[in-house]
Amino acid sequence: MSNCIFCDIIEGKIPAEKIFEDDDVLAFKDVNSQAPYHFLVIPKLHIPTLNDSDNAELIGKISITASLIAKQEGFSEDGYRLVMNTNKDGGQIVFHIHLHCLAGRQLGWPPG
Ligand code: DGP
Helix, strand or coil, X not given: CCCCHHHHHHCCCCCCCXXXXXXXXXXXXXXXXXXXXXXXXXXXXXXXXXXXXXXXXXXXXXXXXXXXXHHHHCCCCCCEEEECCCHHHHCCCCCXXXXXXXXXXXXXXXXX
């Protein structure tokens, strides 16, 4: 997809600190980190928002990928937060579905 920064990362046109990649998903560090661990998991398929997909397998896979990385990185027991911002009120800035994984400190609730 042209004009999508995350598609450009998938295609290697923009550099990113990649954590995990397979045929379906890519995980990489968020450039604007909000926690000691802050990475994004995205599907390689361009889907603008959660409103645009009923692909349960792929949407589920990004969650499972985040949990596997949490185990691998050793913060699954202390815990983490998964967030998918959707559209204006959700604070979505990049319109290619992405799951934020935040961890490594006590996270506040409710979010601001
Ligand atoms: P959201 O508000 O949910 O759309 O968050 C988008 C996130 O994407 C934000 O936390 C910053 C991150 N981000 C934006 N552009 C880039 C980039 O070029 N590289 C990386 N690694 N992260 C990016």
